[in-house]
Amino acid sequence: MPFSVKILGSNASVPAHNRNQTSQLLTMMQVPFLIDCGEGTQLQLKKNKIKAQKIDHIFISHLHGDHYYGLIGLISSLHLYGRQKDLNIYGPPGLKDIIAINLKYSQTNLNYKINLTEWEYGDKQLLFENQNIQIYSFPLNHRIPCSGFLFEEKPKKRRINRKLLPIDLPPSRIIQLKNGEDILDEEGKVKYANKEYTLPPAPSRTYAFCSDTKYDEAIIPYIQGVDMLYHEATFMEDMKERAAQTHHTTTTEAALIAQKANVGRLLIGHFSTRYKDLQPMLDEAKSVFEKTELALEGHEFSED
Amino acid sequence: MPFSVKILGSNASVPAHNRNQTSQLLTMMQVPFLIDCGEGTQLQLKKNKIKAQKIDHIFISHLHGDHYYGLIGLISSLHLYGRQKDLNIYGPPGLKDIIAINLKYSQTNLNYKINLTEWEYGDKQLLFENQNIQIYSFPLNHRIPCSGFLFEEKPKKRRINRKLLPIDLPPSRIIQLKNGEDILDEEGKVKYANKEYTLPPAPSRTYAFCSDTKYDEAIIPYIQGVDMLYHEATFMEDMKERAAQTHHTTTTEAALIAQKANVGRLLIGHFSTRYKDLQPMLDEAKSVFEKTELALEGHEFSED
Incomplete structure (x- = not known):
């Protein structure tokens, strides 16, 4: 089962150069998760032909406007579209x-329920779990x-191995094999050895989203070895001091984090408005960590 | 001195059919006034090449999201762009x-001052006055x-009349003429009669903005005889009951208000998402009040 990340916006602070503010849609094990929701995200969903009503889970990283000013508009539109199922916000x-x-002054009684989990700052915290995924x-x-946020597929x-499987095997036996069990005959002897009729599980994929943060190696343990890391890279390396002052990261620093955490791929985003052309940012990051890509709006990044 | 209204959005409730939610920029006596501020208004300003920093006055009609969800984003961006002069919000x-x-949780101390006037619901109230304009x-x-909101140019x-004016007349005398005074000679006799050397003043223009409202003739005294009236027309006449239930107006009703108030021109807007093609709305309104136009996004309507 692949996962994919669709970028809906990745500009820092203000919309500029036709780039919207932070938002992305992660689809993992067929469940869509909206991560951050800058102003105009509902329009970005439309533009990318993503049905907002399919989204049941929204994650907000922090309360700077470029990461959440689109949330109340989305909540309101879902209501006006007639949503009835719960919406889970973290x-x-x-x-x-x-x-x-906002709901008080507009005298709005939503026709659906919001389950709002406010995470506590400071610890790794399990926010969501179903049979396939855990999110921290x-x-x-x-x-x-x-x-x-760390999104993990469970084992x-x-x-x-359908090539070798006896055609007449009933579904209950197939489940046994998938669960790693051998199938025994009536005398309790191994009839179909698990190893012979099955292949190893597909890999469990992981995605981590880091925005906004200054360069801090303390985050490495949380993101160690993920398949794909989104990490902010607001400035280029020559603005290192400014990055530190504003608690942001440079391209080089984001690449260093990716390298030290031994991740599979790095997406960089949250680009400062001062950079119209993003190629130099990409080049700078790649010089440290080759598997870097720009989190460009409308682009989709997937893992099998 | 002409006034002009630039439409930045005029869809009701949710953005749809590439139509944004309510916002418009009135420029009267060279002062820009932003009226309502639906989500994404800052992007609409950019798209229409209007410099947000030039705006010193913002009017919000009510606290339904489609009329103000873009305000906090605009306030925030003005701060990030380095604004220092006051912003006046009504x-x-x-x-x-x-x-x-919003400012509390983002820990933002704006580097400019907001002067916020909260109008009291119920009476005509003077919100703004300078030497040329009054706004109620x-x-x-x-x-x-x-x-x-009613925008009135003062008399x-x-x-x-430059064709007749003696070339050697000093500026102080010209001001006297503009003020309607005669110019006297040393003996106190009329040397230049005001009527001979001046023309009547240019007309004082008026603009009224009505969104959202049900059909209510009680508003007519406030907008009587304005040069241009923007009035919501959310539904067509066959949806009259739905309009009344939701406290909105139909095209025919908006046109009736315009007719009864004897206005110069009518702009209709706040179109329900159910109408993709707006021509039937225009036709229906024009059948009652000929001088009706659609408040289409990006269009500008001006009066000399």
Whole structure:
């Protein structure tokens, strides 16, 4: 089962150069997760032909406007479109107050329920779990409480080797094989050895989202070895001091984090408006960590 | 001095059919006034090459999201662009709380001052006055407190008839003529009669903005005889009951208001998403009030 990340926006602070503010849609084990929601995200969803009503889970990293000003508009539109199923939101302390005050003054009683989990800043925290996936928050190092998110596929079952499988095997036996068991005959002897009729499980994929943060090696344990890492890279290396002052990261620093955490691929984003042409940012990051790509709006990055 | 209205959005409730939510820029006596600020208004300003920093006055009609969800993003971007001059906002009770809570959680100390006037619902109220213009709020009839806005140019000075004016007349004398005075000679006799050397003042223009409201003739006294009226027309006449239930207006009703108030021109907007093609709305309104136009995004309507 592949996962994919569709970039809906990746500009820092303000929309500029036809680049919107942070938002992306991760689809893992067929479940869509919206991560951050800058102003205009509902328009970006439309533009990318993503049905907003399919989204049941929204993650907000922190309460700087470029990461959440589109949330209340999306909540409101889902209501106006007639949504009835619950919407699950995972965000920083304070988000509940912000949503509540907007709904209060518009005198809106939503026709669906919001389940809002406000993560606590400071620890790795399990936010979501189903039979296939676990999602955690973990602390980043920014000016205000800010969390990264780690999306992990759980270990998968063994795959049936259909070429060798006896045609008449009933479904209950196939499940046994997928669960790693041998199939025994009536005398309790191994009839079909698991190893012979199955292949190893597909790999369990992992994705980590880190925005916004200053360069901080303390985040490495949380993202160690992920298949794909999104890490902010607001500035180029010559703006290193400015990056540190504003609690942001440079391209080189993001690449260093990727290298030290031994991740599979790196996506960089949250580009400062000062950079219209992003190629130099990519080149600089690649000089440290070759498997770097720009998190460009509309682009999709997937893993098998 | 002409005034002009640039439409930045005019769809109701949600963005659809490439139509954004309500916002428009009125420029009167060379001062730009932003009226309502749906999500993405800052992007619409960019698209229409309007410099956001030039805007010193923003009017918000009510606290339904499609009329103000873009305000906090605009406030935030003005800060990030380095604004230092005051921003004056005129809006409904509650707007101060909403802005404050967003700034609180983002730990933002704006580097400029917001002067926020919360109008009281119910009476005509003077919100703004300078030497050339007066702006009033007046009550509309909607589900939550909602104000219309009346923009009035003050009576203008007489215009010098330059064809007849003696070339050697000093500036102080010209001001006297503009003020409607005769110029006397040393003996106190009329040397230059005002009537001979001046033309009547240019007309003082008026613009009224009415969104959202149900059909209500009680608003007519506030907008009587304005040169241009923007009035919402969410539905067509066959949806009259739905319009009444939701405290909105039909095309025919908007045109009736325009007719009864004897306005110069009518702009209709706040189109329901159910109408992709707006021509039938225009036709229906024109059948009652010929001088009707669609408040289409990107269009500009001006008066000399």
